[in-house]
Amino acid sequence: MTEGMLKDRVAIVTGAAGGFGRVIVQGLLAQGARVAALDVDDVGLSAMRPAMEGAGDRLLTIHADIADYAQCERAVDTTIRSLGGLHVLVNNAAVGMGVIRKDHMVNPIGIAEISPDTWSRFVAVNFTGAWQLTHAAVPHLLAQRWGRIVNVTTSFFTMLRGSFHPYGPTKAGLEAMSAGHAKEFEGTGITVNVVVPGGPADTPLVPEESGFRREDLIPASVMAPPIVWLCSDEANDVTGNRYVAAQWDVTMPAARAAEACRGPIAWPQLAQSPVWPGGKPDA
Numbered sequence: 648m649t650e651g652m653l654k655d656r657v658a659i660v661t662g663a664a665g666g667f668g669r670v671i672v673q674g675l676l677a678q679g680a681r682v683a684a685l686d687v688d689d690v691g692l693s694a695m696r697p698a699m700e701g702a703g704d705r706l707l708t709i710h711a712d713i714a715d716y717a718q719c720e721r722a723v724d725t726t727i728r729s730l731g732g733l734h735v736l737v738n739n740a741a742v743g744m745g746v747i748r749k750d751h752m753v754n755p756i757g758i759a760e761i762s763p764d765t766w767s768r769f770v771a772v773n774f775t776g777a778w779q780l781t782h783a784a785v786p787h788l789l790a791q792r793w794g795r796i797v798n799v800t801t802s803f804f805t806m807l808r809g810s811f812h813p814y815g816p817t818k819a820g821l822e823a824m825s826a827g828h829a830k831e832f833e834g835t836g837i838t839v840n841v842v843v844p845g846g847p848a849d850t851p852l853v854p855e856e857s858g859f860r861r862e863d864l865i866p867a868s869v870m871a872p873p874i875v876w877l878c879s880d881e882a883n884d885v886t887g888n889r890y891v892a893a894q895w896d897v898t899m900p901a902a903r904a905a906e907a908c909r910g911p912i913a914w915p916q917l918a919q920s921p922v923w924p925g926g927k928p929d930a
């Protein structure tokens with residue numbers, strides 16, 4: 648990858664103050680991008696600037712709750728006004744099971760422990776939040792015929808496991824939405840891809856009470872190389888893919904590393920034979 652290859656790009660990263668968010672912001676800044684770091688965590692946002700020395704006015708922090716559509720619209724407007732454009736949206740923010748109970752990995756959470764409000768909040772942040780920012784950003788990306796959307800979902804194992812609700816299903820929804828958006832935006836200059844770490848990672852989303860040794864967890868740093876590459880011109884025609892970041896080999900040229908850890912978004916093999924009047928519809 649060429650040094651400074653994102654110097655003409657502006658990105659919004661949600662959940663920017665979190666474990667992956669900081670790494671993704673740093674990776675994009677290191678390649679010259681201007682970055683709007685969006686989060687609800689004001690303390691985390693303020694801590695970013697000193698940690699990202701040299702970013703200067705290429706780093707903009709925005710307090711916004713992605714569950715609120717008006718705040719998403721405002722964040723997009725502020726980014727375009729303050730950073731001079733918008734090219735990349737990384738939908739990375741989420742709430743994890745630890746907000747219900749920190750020891751949920753060792754003492755599973757059953758349905759009785761999940762209130763309707765908790766269910767709704769997970770859906771609003773993890774699923775609807777990504778849609779809302781996408782909806783607010785897409786008119787601008789379509790108009791310039793260039794855009795990158797990267798959605799951070801989770802392992803299929805986590806989506807389907809027991810006692811991992813509401814988190815797993817919200818991520819399955821985001822995965823399906825990503826597949827649909829990749830198809831919808833084909834040929835428009837907007838690509839849509841998914842990046843997942845590949846398993847539990849060493850971030851605040853995985854509480855200390857989870858029973859893992861932190862050194863056994865996937866390091867947060869694995870998320871930067873695939874996301875930075877997806878934002879580069881080398882990935883202009885790359886859409887509809889899902890990358891497992893822990894399998895990205897940094898010793899390989901980026902395009903080869905990407906090929907080696909790539910699959911399709913979601914579960915397209917199960918979508919091949921709908922019973923449909925007049926034969927199978929176009930995807």
Ligand SMILES: NC(=O)c1ccc[n+]([C@@H]2O[C@H](COP(=O)([O-])OP(=O)(O)OC[C@H]3O[C@@H](n4cnc5c(N)ncnc54)[C@H](O)[C@@H]3O)[C@@H](O)[C@H]2O)c1
Nearest residue numbers: 662664665666667687688712713739740741847848850852
């Ligand atoms: N850590 C893991 O093991 C793991 C595994 C698979 C996928 N993921 C995914 O990676 C992404 C990043 O997670 P992380 O591990 O860095 O977690 P994290 O908890 O460190 O970061 C999440 C960030 O999202 C922010 N956030 C929460 N609600 C928000 C809202 N309404 N509006 C704006 N920001 C909000 C939080 O304040 C936090 O800074 C998430 O989508 C998560 O589901 C994480």
